[in-house]
Amino acid sequence: MVDQLSDVERADALDGLPDWDFDEARDAITRTFTFADFSEAFAFMTRVALLAEKADHHPEWSNVYNRVEILLTTHDAGGLSERDVEMAEAIEALLE
Amino acid sequence: MVDQLSDVERADALDGLPDWDFDEARDAITRTFTFADFSEAFAFMTRVALLAEKADHHPEWSNVYNRVEILLTTHDAGGLSERDVEMAEAIEALLE
Numbered sequence: 001m002v003d004q005l006s007d008v009e010r011a012d013a014l015d016g017l018p019d020w021d022f023d024e025a026r027d028a029i030t031r032t033f034t035f036a037d038f039s040e041a042f043a044f045m046t047r048v049a050l051l052a053e054k055a056d057h058h059p060e061w062s063n064v065y066n067r068v069e070i071l072l073t074t075h076d077a078g079g080l081s082e083r084d085v086e087m088a089e090a091i092e093a094l095l096e
Numbered sequence: 097m098v099d100q101l102s103d104v105e106r107a108d109a110l111d112g113l114p115d116w117d118f119d120e121a122r123d124a125i126t127r128t129f130t131f132a133d134f135s136e137a138f139a140f141m142t143r144v145a146l147l148a149e150k151a152d153h154h155p156e157w158s159n160v161y162n163r164v165e166i167l168l169t170t171h172d173a174g175g176l177s178e179r180d181v182e183m184a185e186a187i188e189a190l191l192e
Binding site: 038 | 141145159
């Protein structure tokens with residue numbers, strides 16, 4: 001089990017993830033990524049899928065051509081947890 | 097360019113795709129696929145991505161763990177076209 005972040009922890013986490021938005025209704029973080037084309041977008045999705053499977057922590061995500069929307073939350077925690085922050089940081093690291 | 101299906105053509109197409117639903121608001125067809133786990137779901141998505149890239153006709157789709165939702169429509173045609181029917185048939189063939 002993993003704990004839902006407190007308000008202070010969540011604020012700290014969001015400070016460290018300036019490109020991510022907070023979805024209050026879902027207690028989740030979201031980001032939309034835009035690529036040159038579908039091939040680039042799906043290559044990115046494949047790398048995220050490997051991260052997700054390795055961490056056993058999977059995104060809710062959608063794709064339309066060159067656009068990928070990712071939402072991270074932790075069902076077991078009832079909302080945003082440290083696992084989402086770590087996954088978001090790992091996804092960001094792919095793009096550096 | 098490709099033409100939007102007529103009402104008769106669309107009805108015929110849907111008869112041939114009994115597991116797909118018609119989304120009237122989008123003039124699109126949709127289907128939800130459920131797998132054993134994320135690994136199986138993403139393996140399926142990878143095969144669909146290859147079909148899509150080869151056909152240069154890409155789905156709108158989302159994934160949550162073992163579930164994949166696919167929506168097919170043709171922006172250039174302003175709605176459902178023969179290209180969507182062909183893609184749905186190719187996706188179905190993956191699962192046979």
